Amino acid sequence: MENPDYARISRRNALLGVNLLRLITLLTALPVIGVIVYIVVRGAPAISWEFLSAMPRDGMRAGGILPAIIGTFYLTLGTAVFSVPLGVAAGIYIAEYASDNRATRLVRIAIINLAGIPSVVYGLFGLGLFVLFLKLGTSILAASLTLSIMTLPVIISTTEEALRQVPNAFRVVSTSLGATRWQTIKRITLPQAIPGVITGIILGLERAAGETAPIMFTGAAFFLPLLPQSPLDATMALPYHIFVISTSVPGMPVQIQYGTVLVLLVFVLGMNVIATIIRNRARARRQW
Amino acid sequence: METAKSERWITWIVKISGYSSILFVSLILFFLVREGLPALGDVPLKDLFGVRWYPIEGYFGIWPLIFGSVLVTVGALLIGIPFGIGTAVYLSELAPAWIKNVLKPIIEILAGLPSVVLGFLGIQLAAPFFRQFLNLPTGLTAFTGAVLLGFIAIPTIVSISEDALNTVPSGYRQGALALGANHWQTIWGVTVPAARSGLLTAVMLGVGRAIGETMAVMMVTGNAPVLPRSLNALFLPARTMTATIASEMGEVATGSEHYHVLFFIGMVLFGISLAVNLTASSLALRSRKRAERLLS
């Protein structure tokens, strides 16, 4: 026999609970939308051709942020050069070659740990290995190498994931027609997985582009009067520049700060949007 | 045969790339130890775990920094867990499709926000707000850092929790509903308990994310490496391990005492992240095995 009071109370609790969850979700999502809109509103007035294409003036309080934009571009490119081939190859190894033995488990544990190491520790490592030990100095090269290793786990796991989604029947059929393992990968599995792989690469690079701590003592400079001329030069970079102008430059016009943040956001979230588009398109076109 | 030869080459290249992760983890550990271990020679262990961090005068006690990290991380979890898991439960159990399609990209945007941007917003918006709202002498406090870190941890917690909830067999839910439980009772009585080890993994990784975070906490916590004297330490400036490395490494002389101690802190952080991630991945493995057992 149902107790009507109990039923009423539990119905009321359910309603309350569901609404509480709605509220929590709203409180998580709204600030995100809020700050994005706010940054756009406050930063947009700072954006001009000069802002994007000129060197900073007056102790960075005026002029443009060209060297920081160029620097972030170089660092992202440098990171891609090292981390993409290595990460994709490693992902291929795990998905297509590795059998489930102790060595493979060790590789997996290593990747999980790489993914979890704090970014500032990567900075220390880059300083110890690339800047000091290999004598690359504070340079684009040292910073890119540091960022590459940090980005590696993202690229490896997404490559592996994308390859695993390719139906196994393709591998069996291809093998049965006389393909070697690599031929199967090159002609069938990898092309099918490529949208997922590219998405992973972009997401990894997006993270690298926005990082500050790993480049602070490996390649980023407070202020440079010239653009970098070689990979062994230090460089300004957008994230570090934001840190500098929001903490260490007295009398910094707020508008320039918001403008710089907006430029970084467009750079980073733009990559995110591209990755999403690639993923969705590939999903729609997929034949399996 | 030509193919056989190139095949062997490629297999080698791929294999070496696969194993490179082990090499990199080892290299990271090696260089941290190489530069960090001399700290034990420079500074007596007793002093290293002392209560004063004041490098200019030769005080290298890292307790205030460990405390700062723990304080900010715990604060972050107090926000990150309810909001992260709450959002995940809502997304996986209640939200209609169109809301999911709107919410997921928003969570992804949050995950993609560079921490320096969050730090900037912390200085510009959060700190002044909390200073006024809580009537504090300064808004740059552990509390502000914790709030930001909470938001930084949320995407991690949401995505892993959601995966965990999605692997709960739908038969569980249907069974509970068939027995007369309402939606709410099903969620808390059946679905969430069934996903608990996945949710725990999510929280662990959230901890890892929070304790390793650098820029945002450095910018908003006020940079005061002091041990707390009272409960309201949360509303006073603090200093984390990560922030200490980031803000002081640029100034130290290579090979100095201070330099070695900063690497030593790096070793501690490495150890913490190792422990957190190994725990999380073994939890995840256990929950996967459990799910397989249940589904078979």
Place this chain on the structure above:
Amino acid sequence: MSVKISVQNLTLMYSDGVESLHDVSIDIIANAVNVLFGPSGGGKSTLLRALNRLNDLADVETARGQVILNGQNILDPATDVIELRRKVGMVFSRPAPLPLSVYENVIYGLRLMGERSKTVLDERVEHSLRQAVLWDEVYDRLNDPGTSLSGGQQQRLCIARVLALEPEVIMLDEPTSALDPVSTAKIEGMLNELKERLTIILVPHNVQQAARTADYAGFFLQGRLVEYAPEKGLFLKPREKETQDYVTGRFG
């Protein structure tokens, strides 16, 4: 009649313990349809996968015995498996076009061998598709994706793909299990013509198909070859009781 493949005392076991073979000896007769039938899990597919070493992809625990093709034991580790798989082609139960165009599907194996000549490839595509009785249906959409064809067409495409390699043996593992009767009839008719030039091993998807197509037939049960005989004998008057029970529908 000559023996194309001679399987001698073959025992295969997998670490996951499914579908093993126990001491199987069977002669595959050249230029004939050799039917292997019996309830599922009997080891037929396992045998097929051993004949072109596709089981290299799985976790084999024990392998004893010999499989002799053209005078050589193909289970020998020194065997060139790539060469072997070109000689002994395989068609799977579920039509599995590769995610490529119809044209590229057919010449996939040739491309792997490094064949570049457009004339050779074009010629081989038409020839293989004609042999597989598919040319008339697809000649004007060779560049469409293989998956855009109907199920029956896809399966014939898979057969054409194997034929393009000009194999000596073609193995078909329940090739019509996912198809309608018309497509099934087309494929069975095609096999009847193909056997003039090559050796066919067929795992049929039911007893009727076995009876319709077999020149020689072997009955498999739980990893053993129970009975092996030229066609009609096995279906009209089986020697073993198990075979009789199966063909008369008492179990299966």
